[in-house]
Amino acid sequence: MKRFIGFVKKEFYHIFRDRRSLFILFGMPIAQILLFGFAITNEINNVDIAILDHSKDATTKEIINKISASKYFSIKQMVERESDIASVFQKGHVKAVLNFEKDFSKNLIKDHKATIQIITDATDPNTANTISNFVNAILQQYQKQLNKDITIVYQIVPETRMVYNPELKSVYMFVPGVMTIILMLVSAMMTSISITREKELGTMEILLVSPLKPFQVIIGKVFPYIFLSIINAVVIVVLSIFIFKMPVQGSLFLLALESILFIISALALGILISTISATQQTAMMISLMGLMLPVILLSGFIFPISSMPIPLQVISNIIPAKWFIIIIKGIMLKGVGIQFIWKETLILLGMTIFFIGLSVKKYKIRLE
Amino acid sequence: MKTIGYIIQKEFKQIFRNKGMLPIIFILPLLQLIILSNAATFEIKNIKFAYINNDHSSNSRALLDAFEASTYFNVLNNYSSENQASEAMLNGKVDVILEIPSHFERDLQKEKYAKLGITINAIDGAAAGVESVYVNQIVQRFNKNIKVDLMQFSDAQVQPITIETIPLFWYNQTLNYKTFMVPGILVLLVTMITLFLSGMNIVREKEIGTLEQINVTPIKKSQFVIGKLFPFWIIGLGLLTVGLIIAKLIFNVPMIGSLALMYFYTSIYILVVLGIGLFISNFTETQQQAMFIAWFFTVIFILMSGLFTPIESMPKWAQTITEFNPIKYFVEVMRMVMLKGSGFMDILPQLSKTLLYAVIMNGLAVWSYKKIN
Amino acid sequence: MSNNNVIQVDGLTKMFGDFTAVNAITFNVEKGEIFGFLGANGAGKTTAMKMLIGISKPTSGSATVAGFDVFTHAEDIKKNIGYMSQKFALYDDLTVKENITFFGGIYGLSRARIKEKSKALIEELGLESVANNLVGSLPLGWKQKISFSVALLHDPKIVFLDEPTGGVDPITRRQFWEMIYKAADQGTTIFVTTHYMDEAEYCDRVSIMVNGKIEALDTPKKLKEQFKAANMNDVFLKLARG
Numbered sequence: 001m002k003r004f005i006g007f008v009k010k011e012f013y014h015i016f017r018d019r020r021s022l023f024i025l026f027g028m029p030i031a032q033i034l035l036f037g038f039a040i041t042n043e044i045n046n047v048d049i050a051i052l053d054h055s056k057d058a059t060t061k062e063i064i065n066k067i068s069a070s071k072y073f074s075i076k077q078m079v080e081r082e083s084d085i086a087s088v089f090q091k092g093h094v095k096a097v098l099n100f101e102k103d104f105s106k107n108l109i110k111d112h113k114a115t116i117q118i119i120t121d122a123t124d125p126n127t128a129n130t131i132s133n134f135v136n137a138i139l140q141q142y143q144k145q146l147n148k149d150i151t152i153v154y155q156i157v158p159e160t161r162m163v164y165n166p167e168l169k170s171v172y173m174f175v176p177g178v179m180t181i182i183l184m185l186v187s188a189m190m191t192s193i194s195i196t197r198e199k200e201l202g203t204m205e206i207l208l209v210s211p212l213k214p215f216q217v218i219i220g221k222v223f224p225y226i227f228l229s230i231i232n233a234v235v236i237v238v239l240s241i242f243i244f245k246m247p248v249q250g251s252l253f254l255l256a257l258e259s260i261l262f263i264i265s266a267l268a269l270g271i272l273i274s275t276i277s278a279t280q281q282t283a284m285m286i287s288l289m290g291l292m293l294p295v296i297l298l299s300g301f302i303f304p305i306s307s308m309p310i311p312l313q314v315i316s317n318i319i320p321a322k323w324f325i326i327i328i329k330g331i332m333l334k335g336v337g338i339q340f341i342w343k344e345t346l347i348l349l350g351m352t353i354f355f356i357g358l359s360v361k362k363y364k365i366r367l368e
Numbered sequence: 369m370k371t372i373g374y375i376i377q378k379e380f381k382q383i384f385r386n387k388g389m390l391p392i393i394f395i396l397p398l399l400q401l402i403i404l405s406n407a408a409t410f411e412i413k414n415i416k417f418a419y420i421n422n423d424h425s426s427n428s429r430a431l432l433d434a435f436e437a438s439t440y441f442n443v444l445n446n447y448s449s450e451n452q453a454s455e456a457m458l459n460g461k462v463d464v465i466l467e468i469p470s471h472f473e474r475d476l477q478k479e480k481y482a483k484l485g486i487t488i489n490a491i492d493g494a495a496a497g498v499e500s501v502y503v504n505q506i507v508q509r510f511n512k513n514i515k516v517d518l519m520q521f522s523d524a525q526v527q528p529i530t531i532e533t534i535p536l537f538w539y540n541q542t543l544n545y546k547t548f549m550v551p552g553i554l555v556l557l558v559t560m561i562t563l564f565l566s567g568m569n570i571v572r573e574k575e576i577g578t579l580e581q582i583n584v585t586p587i588k589k590s591q592f593v594i595g596k597l598f599p600f601w602i603i604g605l606g607l608l609t610v611g612l613i614i615a616k617l618i619f620n621v622p623m624i625g626s627l628a629l630m631y632f633y634t635s636i637y638i639l640v641v642l643g644i645g646l647f648i649s650n651f652t653e654t655q656q657q658a659m660f661i662a663w664f665f666t667v668i669f670i671l672m673s674g675l676f677t678p679i680e681s682m683p684k685w686a687q688t689i690t691e692f693n694p695i696k697y698f699v700e701v702m703r704m705v706m707l708k709g710s711g712f713m714d715i716l717p718q719l720s721k722t723l724l725y726a727v728i729m730n731g732l733a734v735w736s737y738k739k740i741n
Numbered sequence: 742m743s744n745n746n747v748i749q750v751d752g753l754t755k756m757f758g759d760f761t762a763v764n765a766i767t768f769n770v771e772k773g774e775i776f777g778f779l780g781a782n783g784a785g786k787t788t789a790m791k792m793l794i795g796i797s798k799p800t801s802g803s804a805t806v807a808g809f810d811v812f813t814h815a816e817d818i819k820k821n822i823g824y825m826s827q828k829f830a831l832y833d834d835l836t837v838k839e840n841i842t843f844f845g846g847i848y849g850l851s852r853a854r855i856k857e858k859s860k861a862l863i864e865e866l867g868l869e870s871v872a873n874n875l876v877g878s879l880p881l882g883w884k885q886k887i888s889f890s891v892a893l894l895h896d897p898k899i900v901f902l903d904e905p906t907g908g909v910d911p912i913t914r915r916q917f918w919e920m921i922y923k924a925a926d927q928g929t930t931i932f933v934t935t936h937y938m939d940e941a942e943y944c945d946r947v948s949i950m951v952n953g954k955i956e957a958l959d960t961p962k963k964l965k966e967q968f969k970a971a972n973m974n975d976v977f978l979k980l981a982r983g
Contacts, residue, residue, distance in 0.1 A: 018654075018656075018657075020652070020653075020657045021654075021656055021657050021660055024657070024660040024661060024664060025660070028660070028663075028664045031664075031668075032664075032667060032668060035668060035672070035686070035689075036671055036672075038682075038683055038686060039671075039672055039677075039682045039683065039686035039689075040671055040672075040676070040677050040682075041677055041681045041682065042494050042677045042678065042681055043493075043494075043681055044678070044680070044681055045680075045681065046680065047680060048680075085538075089538065089539075089708060090704065090708050090709065090710040090711070090714050091710075091714055092700060092704050092708075092710065092714065095680075108529060108531075112527045112528070112529050112530065113529070113530045113531075113532060114531055114532070115531075115532045115533075115534060116531060116532070116533050116534070117533075117534045117535075117536055118533055118534065118535045118536065119536045119538060120535070120536070120537055120538065121538055121539060121708075122537035122538055122539055122540035122541070122543055123539050123540055123547070123548055123703050123707045123708060124548050124678065124703075125410070125537070125540055125543035125544065125545050125547075125548055126410040126494075126545070126548075127678050128537055128540075128543065129410075129498070129543060130494070130497075132535045132537075133497070133498075133501055135533070136533050136535075139531050139533055140531075142531065143529065143530065143531045146529045146531075147528045147529055150528050150529075152528060153480045153515070153519075154476065154480050154481075154511070154514060154515045154518050154519070155480070155481050155482075155511065156476070156482050156483075156484060156507055156510070156511045156514070157481070157482070157483050157484070158483070158484045158485075158486050158503065158504060158507050159483055159484065159485055159486065160486040160487075160488060160500055160503070161485070161486065161487045161488070162488050162490035162496055162500075163457070163487055163488065163489060163490060164489060164490055164491050165490040165491050165493055165496070166490065167493075168490055168493030168494075168496060168497060169493060170493050170494065172491055172493065173491060173492045173493055173494070181667075182667075185663070185667070189659070189660070189663065277388065278388050279388065280655050280656065280659075281389065281568055281572065281655060282388045282389060282392065284564070284568075284655070284656075284659045285389065285392045285393075285564060286392060288560065288564065288659070288663055288666070289392055289396050289397065289400075289560055289561070289564070290392075290396060292560070292666075292667070292670075293400050293404055293553070293556065293557075294400070294404065296670070296671075296676075297404045297407045297408060298404070298407050302676050302677070303407055303408055303409060303410065304410075304412065304492065304495055306413065306414045306415075306416070307409050307410070307411050307412060307413045307414065308406065308407045308409065309406050309407075312403070312406055312407045315403075316407075326460065329491055330458075330460070333491050334457075334458050334491075336458050336459075340458050340459050340460075370846065370849075371846065371847055371849065373846070374842070374843055374846030374847055375843075375847075377843070377846075378832070378835065378839070378843045381834075381835060381839060382832070382834050382835065385834050385875075386834065576828070576830070576833075577826055577827070577828035577830040578830040578831070578832060580796065580826055580830065581824065581826055581830035582847070583796045584794050584795065584796060584819055584822070584824040584901075585819055585844070585847045585848060586816055586817075586819040586820040586848070586849070587847050588816075739795075739796065739815075739816075740795060740796055740797065740798055740815055741791075741796060741797045741798065
């Protein structure tokens with residue numbers, strides 16, 4: 001046991017003496033969460049749109065004013081001809097063009113119907129859809145106003161309640177994801193480097209010859225990083241709560257435990273990566289190239305997993321981050337207790353044991 | 369000039385001899401491009417839907433049938449009470465719950481007015497918004513059909529005023545998210561590879577001692593830097609080429625604009641990334657530090673590039689920061705040229721900023737490389 | 742002034758903040774000499790050498806190497822010197838031939854010349870069978886010899902060797918010094934640092950650095966007389982004890 005403690009102490013010294021790396025390991029997550037918490041959002045505001053008004057009458061003016069008044073839109077320019085639309089889009093600033101047909105007011109009065117084309121630049125389909133929906137909503141409102149004296153019969157009115165996030169703040173969606181990603185990447189990267197560094201410098205052989213069992217070496221290497229990562233996790237959670245006003249509806253204690261579990265799983269993954277890499281460079285490249293994009297894309301952080309093709313949904317199951325995001329959202333936003341997230345917790349636990357087990361096995365193989 | 373040739377030759381040999389790294393540089397990114405691009409979609413499908421039917425009338429059944437028929441919703445369950453349904457939502461089993469009140473049909477026929485209760489899991493605010501739109505669409509369609517059945521002569525015949533909106537989606541009628549994402553992901557991959565390779569390169573020579581050896585030779589700083597950057601520049605362009613082929617063949621991404629323009633822009637863009645990598649490499653002592661710093665910037669650049677969330681949605685100060693993010697320009701140019709056919713003049717702002725960035729960054733990299741301490 | 746000195750050092754000093762690593766050293770090295778730059782680990786030898794080979798800027802004092810000023814013409818110095826670092830810096834992932842070609846090319850040798858020198862080097866060291874093997878696969882002794890030969894590729898006037906025999910067995914050390922003698926015979930000046938005091942015997946003259954200063958400078962024979970010591974090791978011990 002004493003040997004083990006000595007070994008762990010050495011690992012701590014390594015870390016704390018490398019000031020630059022230390023600064024980065026702590027500074028980075030803080031800087032990133034601050035940045036992303038504020039910047040990552042898909043709420044639209046002040047989107048530049050253009051107007052092509054073939055009628056230029058009182059009604060169209062009124063509608064245009066309504067749109068202009070909305071915080072979501074900003075009218076950048078007027079377009080005179082249909083043939084100009086393409087070049088407007090090509091410049092890249094304007095995201096939508098509203099095309100009012102000729103004789104708009106007249107048609108409304110005569111036929112009770114007039115048409116507006118909502119032409120969006122759908123190279124970003126998500127924004128295009130959102131813009132389309134928002135413009136539509138404004139127009140529906142206006143339409144209601146026009147019809148306020150007419151009673152509409154046989155009306156079914158849905159009353160919609162948004163739960164867990166009534167104000168539809170995108171922060172609630174993204175902050176858990178950002179927390180998870182940063183923790184995962186930092187943890188995996190930290191340990192993957194630690195082991196391959198020993199290999200490259202040759203001190204690994206000293207470890208191999210020592211009386212420490214492989215299991216002890218691996219745990220000893222992970223240990224200091226658990227400590228560091230917990231500090232990171234605490235800072236991240238504190239920032240989320242105080243700066244981004246994330247609620248913690250559920251138990252903080254449970255959140256802490258689950259975070260520790262996740263950290264260990266990420267660290268274990270890092271160790272696994274290092275046992276299959278010959279050099280630091282390889283370990284780092286795998287941690288970053290191999291982990292970063294899959295984690296961002298498949299964890300449900302930004303893109304909903306249920307909308308992905310089935311094979312990818314299956315793959316997403318092996319990414320620890322996916323399960324942890326469900327857990328965080330559950331505890332912080334839904335306020336659930338362990339009885340609702342025991343499945344996800346068990347999965348994380350299983351993954352951790354698997355990663356550590358596999359690492360020990362691979363480490364042993366190198367011994368022989 | 370010849371000296372640069374020797375360095376380039378050495379670098380290429382070293383890169384291709386590194387058996388461990390080759391798959392990471394070439395196969396891994398392309399694999400990711402192919403697989404992960406399929407993940408990128410904001411389309412909302414397979415919405416987990418459940419209902420509580422307190423009415424059990426034929427009309428309520430008809431409404432539920434409409435949801436069953438919809439491809440957006442997966443009708444999973446029906447619950448007998450709100451508590452049951454809420455618990456299911458807490459468990460993550462459902463995301464949308466429709467509650468049909470008792471007397472739904474009666475209210476509709478007698479009072480000509482009925483309500484529906486809809487509860488939506490709004491953690492993902494954007495998705496919730498879309499789900500709400502879909503629910504409303506189905507309800508309104510049902511409403512329209514019902515009116516036709518229920519209308520009697522005694523009912524008012526005044527036709528309401530309708531503003532008909534026709535949504536037109538240019539460049540991507542099917543709202544295929546891949547069209548948007550594939551060029552973007554390609555950008556990311558090219559960036560990551562070139563950044564990490566160049567970032568680690570000089571530090572590695574520092575760590576093994578060959579850098580000192582080179583510093584004692586009469587080689588000029590600029591020759592050294594150019595010789596080191598060139599192979600990675602070629603690799604970056606190579607990756608781009610294969611990536612574009614994949615984009616076209618596998619994902620059918622439209623390639624409307626000028627290919628030459630894309631390559632021209634990319635050549636300059638890669639120089640920026642390499643310059644950053646080299647600059648980092650000059651200031652760090654170990655590969656580990658170089659990697660951490662490169663990682664720090666990469667994550668920030670990637671998430672703030674407008675690839676996943678629009679830059680226009682960011683607060684003003686964040687948008688200012690993105691001015692310094694080379695990836696932002698690349699993503700914009702790729703999308704503009706490839707998907708909309710924008711021309712040289714259209715991308716001139718991005719092009720000139722990137723060029724400036726390249727000059728400054730590489731200048732800094734050369735200047736900060738000290739042959740003499 | 743007809744001067745046979747290829748290296749002239751006068752009051753050369755290097756300070757790192759408050760710490761003086763090299764304290765106003767003064768000495769000369771003549772053409773064709775084998776000059777031993779001795780001292781314990783940490784005495785300042787490597788720091789001093791780094792100034793002479795132009796990769797470290799001195800704090801004060803002056804020095805010329807191969808006729809060029811270390812302050813103003815460091816790059817010219819580099820054209821005329823060769824260097825072998827402590828780490829035998831060769832590229833492990835390049836073959837013997839490729840390393841030679843690379844360094845030859847960097848020094849501006851023509852293709853023909855590189856080919857010629859490469860052949861000669863490989864023959865002389867008996868490396869024909871491993872010429873196309875990666876340097877990383879070779880034993881330390883071979884790396885050492887290749888490293889030295891690479892330093893001489895461009896026929897420099899002076900070659901600087903930093904602890905060139907570290908970690909190598911005695912027989913290989915002996916062979917290595919024979920290579921040094923051969924180079925010196927052909928007119929190359931050898932500037933070698935080492936903490937192996939027995940190697941001092943092989944040099945024409947040696948200087949001994951203690952704590953940044955040169956405390957002794959003469960031929961090995963005269964130093965032994967001066968300090969009444971049986972060998973250079975004893976000279977050093979007497980000096981170190983002060």
